Ligand SMILES: NC(=O)NCCC(=O)O
Ligand SMILES: [Zn+2]
């Protein structure tokens with residue numbers, strides 16, 4: 216019902232709330248941060264939190280939101296999305312407006328998207344994504360993918376970190392012939408990340424072996440979506456995770472493993488962390504709550520919607536990842552929201568290798584993590600805040616502006632009713648994708664209100680959003696993961712010199 220952010224149909228209004236006040240009082244809820252929960256009110260002015268105290272008194276003109284009996288928490292931050300992503304000959308169906316509208320309806324108030332270089336140029340990729348994101352209706356940041364290596368790339372990395380607010384670079388170890396990089400590039404890239412204080416991220420799968428596995432399936436006559444899963448077993452995720460971890464250890468730089476899908480990858484991350492290495496593991500909603508059963512569905516449209524990489528694994532991996540998340544072995548939850556319509560997925564109807572990879576999740580993450588992790592008793596509400604918001608803000612160095620409800624924090628806040636129910640369906644979701652991998656899910660714990668920088672943008676199941684109102688969030692380098700790294704380097708250098716000069 217909207218064009219250019221302007222309401223065109225009153226009966227299904229998603230327009231900007233012209234009456235929205237710049238002063239707001241959240242009254243009577245349980246305010247939850249990652250380290251504390253309390254009964255308190257929250258006073259918000261001009262997009263930021265001013266006060267968090269019990270019984271705040273305000274003037275009559277201030278809008279009051281009653282949160283009695285509900286949890287008031289920092290808005291979700293999704294560390295892993297792909298909006299308007301050109302991939303496998305297609306482009307993801309959600310743009311920065313529709314994807315963010317979906318996010319806000321699900322209680323996520325910031326996301327970090329992956330910029331893809333253009334013909335290897337990071338600068339050109341960044342400019343293109345900055346343009347795409349002009350239509351944003353919520354705050355966002357960027358990671359940058361590195362797909363080739365030359366002097367221009369290392370120069371661009373430096374400019375992006377020092378001038379453009381990027382503090383993380385992703386290296387794809389899979390997608391041979393498209394985004395995949397070799398170990399030589401990983402090493403150069405990790406070294407540059409270390410020098411710049413930027414976090415190295417990996418898509419960890421052995422891309423050479425995946426290509427071999429794909430040929431094997433085709434030779435066996437397995438051309439359907441199940442061929443995708445069979446061609447890239449979890450051992451290949453484990454191998455690449457281990458390799459990236461070792462290389463990061465060799466360079467002595469922190470590492471962030473995106474979309475952890477398997478026990479194999481989890482085991483490598485846990486082993487590295489136990490040995491003191493700084494490795495962050497990001498499971499995604501799909502790896503936590505789904506299993507691979509639907510990939511064998513005889514209906515191509517159903518099976519193809521689950522095709523993503525690394526693949527959604529057999530039941531058992533999901534439970535292990537949940538347990539790891541609940542005990543802090545994994546640190547935060549993303550979505551890898553990468554939505555392709557059923558018609559786009561049909562590109563691979565006779566050859567699974569051509570099915571564009573990706574699943575939805577930006578709108579569902581907050582609800583599903585609540586339902587699966589909090590309702591089951593696996594985590595506390597404070598843990599929920601940590602894994603959906605605060606940890607991400609810490610890792611990407613934007614805390615406490617984001618990821619907290621504290622004086623001076625951005626007023627990105629959700630009100631969740633633990634007694635209300637939610638249902639997931641492609642018929643009612645806000646993403647443009649025509650399918651949903653969580654179709655039919657019914658659960659308890661509903662985000663009833665989303666506040667984005669002090670504006671109520673989701674209430675009574677309606678969006679009130681404004682195209683172009685979202686801001687780019689610059690993320691400074693040398694976050695906490697880099698603290699003390701220089702001391703480890705010095706100790707290493709001294710240990711080398713000692714035997715030489717004796
Ligand atoms: N994961 C996936 O299948 N699609 C998005 C690209 C990526 O993150 O690897
Ligand atoms: Zn990936």
Ligand SMILES: [Zn+2]
Pocket residue numbers: 295296297474551553
């Ligand atoms: Zn991704």
